[in-house]
Amino acid sequence: MITQQEDRELTRCRRLIEEKIGWGRSDGWSTQDFERLGEQIADQTGISLSVTTLKRVWGRVRYDSAPTATTLNALVQFVGYENWSHFKDAPQNDFPQDGLPQYESIVQPEHLKKMPAVVPEPVQLRRSSDKRRWWIGGGLLAGIVGTLVFFLNYATPEPLSSADFSFSSRPVTKGLPNSVVFHYDATASPTDSVFIQQSWDPNRRELVPKNGHEYTSIYYTPGYYRAKLVIGRQIVKQHNLMILSDGWHVAVMRNPVPVYVKPEEAIHNGALGLSVAAIEAHNIPMQPQPPTVLYRYVREFERLNARNFVFETRVKNDFRKGSSACQHVHILVLCKNQYLSIPLSAKGCIADLNLYLAGHYAEAKTTDLSAFGADLTKWVDVRCEVRNKHVQLFVGGKKAYEAIAPNAFTDIVGVSYEFEGTGSVDFVRFNRLDGTTAFEDKF
The missing domain is CATH 2.60.40 (Immunoglobulin-like)
Structure with a gap:
């Protein structure tokens, strides 16, 4: 079991990471966000943490045991600490009164933290010139030794070619x-x-x-x-x-291997939707933690550039019981090395939402994303228009958001839907700006 002290320290660690990456409240993070975080931690620390492990740390997956030492070390190294012990022993001055972490105050290099303070010599003490020379020589020697220790411990190895x-x-x-x-x-x-x-x-x-x-x-x-x-x-x-997906890929996300469902089992009555009965038939419980259902289509599209296109779809969430009251939905337009993430939820849960548009990030905590709240028990139309990287998002026929996507992205390679619990897609369509259709499926 996790002790109360360990939980406080882990909470502090999570907040420092959230402050560093700047993606907003973790309550609204999608699986893709945890994937990006895992990649950044691995690139910086060399330690691999799975998406499931990160979700456990952030309380998105129920797990009563404390994280392993390897996990804890990787998390704190990501925000500038040597290891978990160093993190626990360091002065906890990174939480101001308003509760937000002062990231700059805790990433001071360790060799600077260990340097002794310079104490001015009392003016009333007389020292001979020999003693002064001894102190100067000793200080120089200490400085040289300290420099050598620093480079031995902190110098980065020469990069490989x-x-x-x-x-x-x-x-x-x-x-x-x-x-x-x-x-x-x-x-x-x-x-x-x-x-x-x-x-x-x-x-x-x-x-x-x-x-x-x-x-x-x-x-x-x-x-x-x-x-x-x-x-x-x-x-x-x-x-x-x-x-490639070879058609629609339908899965219930589990670790380490998803539970696959044949597309024909999920396509009925002119819609793509995996029923609760079909999920439970695979011995997957819907409560207390609802599963995530994934529909994904990946292929090479002809002349479908991500800088200029129109994407249209219609969705609804088919499960609203217990902890699934918010009915979260994430729609992703997949591009080469980038993606556009469009969130939806029940109207009362928009505070948890965040969106990502190829480098542009917005969270409901600091941005009005109320237009992405909808009655997801009914069909909701979603439209995404991109013209020279200027993105406009529409929900229910009304403009919900617009921004410039700052990162470089080229061709569109697919579309992905993530439903909390489960959900349905009525149609999906990609049009080029000249009005021609690059892809359409009405199921």
Whole structure:
């Protein structure tokens, strides 16, 4: 069980991380947000934390045991501490009276924290010139020793050259799950710590032989991934990898392997929707923690650029019992190396929402996102128009939000729906700005 003191320390750690990444309240984070956080932690610390582990830390998955030492160390290293013990022993002055963390005050480099304060010499004390020279010499020596200690402990190893390594991959089939054969050459590595990481999910980072050249891994969800060859803590090679869905991918998200459902079992009466009965038939309970149902379609679209397009769909949430009263829905337009995330919820729950538009982030805590609240027991129309990266979002026929998407993104490669509990999609359509249709499905 987690003690009260451990819970307070973990709460402080979570708030520091939230302040650092600046994504707003974690209550509204989607699975994709936890995926991005896991990737950032792995890139900075070299420690892989799975999406499930992060959700447990943030209380999104019920788990009574305390996180492991490895998990705790990775979390605090991400915000500038040496390890969990250092984090606990450090002065807890990072919470001002208003409860917000002062991130700058706790990331002072450790070597500076350990330096003794300079105490002025009392004017009434007389010292001979010899004593003064002794003190000056001793101070210089201490400074040299301190500098050496700093560089021995904190200097970053010389980065490896990516030209000394090779890395490529080849999917073996269509559909899910899908095995991918990686070809690599890491013989130039100065260490045996050679890893292949599938993408954003650091839990899918595997140790491979330094002198080996092939490794096969399994992907469980379609998408556009960024596979990585990692030496020690440095990413030396990475490349794009697209896992096609071969039609609609329907799954109930579980760890470590989702529960797959055939699309024909979820398509009926002109809509895509997995019923509660179908979920429970797979021995998945709806309470007390409702599952997340995923519908995803990934493919190469002809002439469908993410800078200029119109996306339209109609959705509803089909489960509103117990802890699913908010009926959260996340719609994602998947692009190469970026995505647009459109949130929906019951009207009374919009305070938990946040949205992400290829680098532009907004949270309901500081932005009025009330237009994304709707009666999701009924069909709700959603429209996304992008013209030269200017994004306009419409919910129920009314403009809900607009912004400029700052990050670079090119082609659209798919669409994804995440329903709290379960939900339905009436239709989905991508149009080019000239009015031609790139993709449409009315089920």
